Amino acid sequence: MEKQEYLEELKKIVQPYLPDDVLIEAMTANSHFINELNINSANLVDIVLDVEDTYDIVLENDDIEKMLTANDVIAIIESKKKL
Amino acid sequence: MKARVVVTGLGVCAPNGISLLGFCESLKNGVSGIEFNPQLAELNFGCQVSGTPKIDTKILNKYFTKLELRGLKSSGLMYGVIAGVEAWKDADLYTDRTGEVDWETGVVFGTGILGVDKFREAIHLIDDKQTRRLGSTSVIQTMASGISAFLGGRFGLGNQVTTNSSACTTGTEGVLMAFDRISQGKAKRMLVGSCSDSGPYVWGGFDALRVLARNSNAFPEKASRPFSASATGFVPGSGAGALVIESLESALERKATIYAEVLGGAVNSGGQRNGGSMTAPNNKGVQRCITTALKEAGVSATEVDAINGHLTATSKDPVEIMNWSEALDRKGSDFPYINSFKGIFGHCLAASGSVECVGTLLQFKEGKIFGNINTEDIHPEISQIIAKSRIPHKTIELKPKIIAKASFGFGDVNACVIFKSYPD
Numbered sequence: 001m002e003k004q005e006y007l008e009e010l011k012k013i014v015q016p017y018l019p020d021d022v023l024i025e026a027m028t029a030n031s032h033f034i035n036e037l038n039i040n041s042a043n044l045v046d047i048v049l050d051v052e053d054t055y056d057i058v059l060e061n062d063d064i065e066k067m068l069t070a071n072d073v074i075a076i077i078e079s080k081k082k083l
Numbered sequence: 084m085k086a087r088v089v090v091t092g093l094g095v096c097a098p099n100g101i102s103l104l105g106f107c108e109s110l111k112n113g114v115s116g117i118e119f120n121p122q123l124a125e126l127n128f129g130c131q132v133s134g135t136p137k138i139d140t141k142i143l144n145k146y147f148t149k150l151e152l153r154g155l156k157s158s159g160l161m162y163g164v165i166a167g168v169e170a171w172k173d174a175d176l177y178t179d180r181t182g183e184v185d186w187e188t189g190v191v192f193g194t195g196i197l198g199v200d201k202f203r204e205a206i207h208l209i210d211d212k213q214t215r216r217l218g219s220t221s222v223i224q225t226m227a228s229g230i231s232a233f234l235g236g237r238f239g240l241g242n243q244v245t246t247n248s249s250a251c252t253t254g255t256e257g258v259l260m261a262f263d264r265i266s267q268g269k270a271k272r273m274l275v276g277s278c279s280d281s282g283p284y285v286w287g288g289f290d291a292l293r294v295l296a297r298n299s300n301a302f303p304e305k306a307s308r309p310f311s312a313s314a315t316g317f318v319p320g321s322g323a324g325a326l327v328i329e330s331l332e333s334a335l336e337r338k339a340t341i342y343a344e345v346l347g348g349a350v351n352s353g354g355q356r357n358g359g360s361m362t363a364p365n366n367k368g369v370q371r372c373i374t375t376a377l378k379e380a381g382v383s384a385t386e387v388d389a390i391n392g393h394l395t396a397t398s399k400d401p402v403e404i405m406n407w408s409e410a411l412d413r414k415g416s417d418f419p420y421i422n423s424f425k426g427i428f429g430h431c432l433a434a435s436g437s438v439e440c441v442g443t444l445l446q447f448k449e450g451k452i453f454g455n456i457n458t459e460d461i462h463p464e465i466s467q468i469i470a471k472s473r474i475p476h477k478t479i480e481l482k483p484k485i486i487a488k489a490s491f492g493f494g495d496v497n498a499c500v501i502f503k504s505y506p507d
Contacts, residue, residue, distance in 0.1 A: 016150050042219040046153070049216060 003029065006074045013050045014070075017043040029071045051077070085266040089505055091339040092174025092327030093441045094276075096165040098134030098320050098428040101142065103173060107445050109427060110453040111478050115304035116428040117318050126283050130295035132303040134320030134429030135281045136162055157198030157224040160233060162323035162434070163278035167192065167234040170325035171274065174339060182239050187271035189242030190231045191260045192325070193253035194277060195433035198225040199284040230278055242270040250492030251393070252350070253277045254324060254436025258500050259348045261328045266347075271333045276325030279434035286319040292362070294397055295319060307430075308457040309394040309423035310404075310465055310474055317395040320429030324437030326444070341505045343447045346380035346485075348500035349373075359495040363399070366406050372497035373410035373489065380501035384411040387419045388483040389452050391443040393491045394423035395430050401464035403491070408468050416470040420481070426456040436490040436498065443488045447504050454478040 007029050015024045019038050026037070033039045033047070048064050051057075051073060057080040059067075067073050093103055099116025100106030109116060117134045124131040138161060143152060146164050155161065167190075171177050201224040205217050223229045228246035235244035243264065249256050254277035261273035279285065289295050296316040299306035307318040334341055351372045353365025377384060390407060394400050407421070408414045424442045431438050446452055454477040461471050482504070489499040 016153060020148075040219075043150075045219045049218060 007070055010070045010073055030069050032068055086268055087331035088262050088265045088328060088345045089331050089334050090326050090342040090444055091329055091334050092170040094166040094169025094173055094325040095438055095441050096136045096162040097322040097438050098136055101136050110442050113454050113456045117303045117307055119303050128290045129297035130290055131300040132306045132318055134318060136322045154218050154220055156201040159194055159197045159278040159280040160224055160230055163192060163230040164233060166276055166323035166325035167274055170327050174327035184239050184241040186241040188240045189270050190235045190240055190244045190274045191247055191257045192231040192234055192276050193247040193257045194227055194230055195279055197227050197229050199280050201225050234274060249496050250494055251432055251435050252490040252492040252496050252498040253433040255490035255498040255500055256350050258440055259350055262345045265330050272329035275328055276323055277434050277437040278323035279321045279432045281321035305457055307396050307426050309396045309426050310400055310458045310461050312460045312462045314396040316397055318429035320431040322431050322434045322438055324441040342444045343502045344505045346501045346503050349375035349379055350498045353495040355495045362493055364491055365495055369406040369497050370410040372499050376499035376501055382485055382501055386485050387487050389420040389486045391439055391488045392421055392423050393489055395425055401462050404465045404468050414468055418469040418473045420452045420473055422453055422455050440488055443486055446483055450482040452479050452481050
């Protein structure tokens with residue numbers, strides 16, 4: 001899958017967790033989930049579960065700690081898919 | 084000097100109405116909120132009827148964001164938020180979520196147990212070794228103080244934010260906790276209430292204790308029978324009630340609508356002695372709670388126009404009437420009017436006190452004493468103490484000045500609050 005396609009899918013996953021004053025259009029592959037998109041850190045837990053369900057993968061604690069931007073998530077998904 | 088305290092907002096999410104208007108109409112006209120509960124029947128409960136607020140996705144969307152609704156399974160939290168938001172709006176305090184912190188306003192919102200359905204989901208996941216899949220809201224939906232935390236955050240409240248728990252006295256006790264805090268000048272305003280989850284996991288223990296009505300499954304509306312000779316137990320209910328309580332000074336300053344004044348009250352325990360136990364009241368304790376409440380309120384027993392009792396429709400109803408009669412030293416046709424809303428919506432457990440306080444206070448606004456239902460056959464031990472005319476079958480026109488509201492609970496705990504019409 002192209003990176004752009006991943007990003008569009010991740011936007012759909014992330015959208016419900018954005019605060020009211022942050023628009024999903026503002027999300028790029030490099031936006032920091034917490035510092036830039038102002039997502040509540042507790043909700044990263046839910047984003048991880050949604051990513052797992054969407055791509056049928058299991059993320060390890062190490063993966064989760066590295067998941068700061070959409071780019072990070074895409075890299076992790078790609079590496080899991082290769083396995 | 085102690086600050087005077089008044090009630091300026093009411094909200095409910097009850098089996099017989101989830102708007103104040105609908106709830107009030109039901110009480111006024113004696114329309115039951117109790118229905119057959121297929122889930123209880125499927126699970127072989129002795130009691131297969133219940134009183135449950137009728138909420139759906141459309142209603143929830145009005146009170147929660149899409150994000151808040153994700154994985155939301157705590158019914159008590161849903162009811163509490165609906166009642167709390169409605170009370171806040173009714174008090175004309177509603178703003179969006181971006182306001183400054185209000186350091187002078189707090190929350191006391193009680194519950195017996197919160198989020199049992201969410202907890203059940205968590206138990207299954209954990210037992211399946213899937214703890215990591217609990218999601219982010221398992222804690223906030225199942226911690227008892229989840230409801231007060233939720234409401235405090237919604238309105239930006241910066242005074243005490245807490246959850247009390249004292250079985251079926253919870254809601255009435257909360258009113259007195261808020262009263263104390265405001266009268267002592269520690270807060271200007273408090274959002275008070277209580278909530279109770281729906282469902283078999285909350286009610287099962289009561290079914291096992293054989294204290295639920297079990298012979299009226301085919302007649303749900305007849306099942307809850309306070310005062311009645313044919314009462315066989317209470318009908319389990321759920322929901323939430325909420326009140327905005329504030330200093331008279333603050334209410335007058337912002338020209339708020341005042342439902343009534345809270346004169347004071349008392350909470351105590353019978354200590355599980357003298358016939359009192361975990362599940363039965365020490366009559367001395369109950370009477371002492373009532374007389375202390377009157378003393379604290381500066382009201383004589385002869386001034387009480389009406390009582391909203393605890394009266395759950397178990398075999399203990401005659402004992403409660405005896406306790407009121409002894410404590411007030413009034414009997415026969417000299418006894419105040421007395422009602423129990425549980426005939427209409429059942430026993431909402433931890434939510435009962437707050438839901439019933441809301442109903443009690445609506446009587447001041449309406450200038451009425453709401454009628455009882457299912458009281459065709461008054462228990463003979465009750466009619467020996469008080470005249471049947473004091474237990475109105477239909478709503479009567481009477482502008483009450485003083486109403487006493489009491490709740491009693493497991494653990495031999497008692498709470499009694501005295502409300503007065505405002506202005507006189």
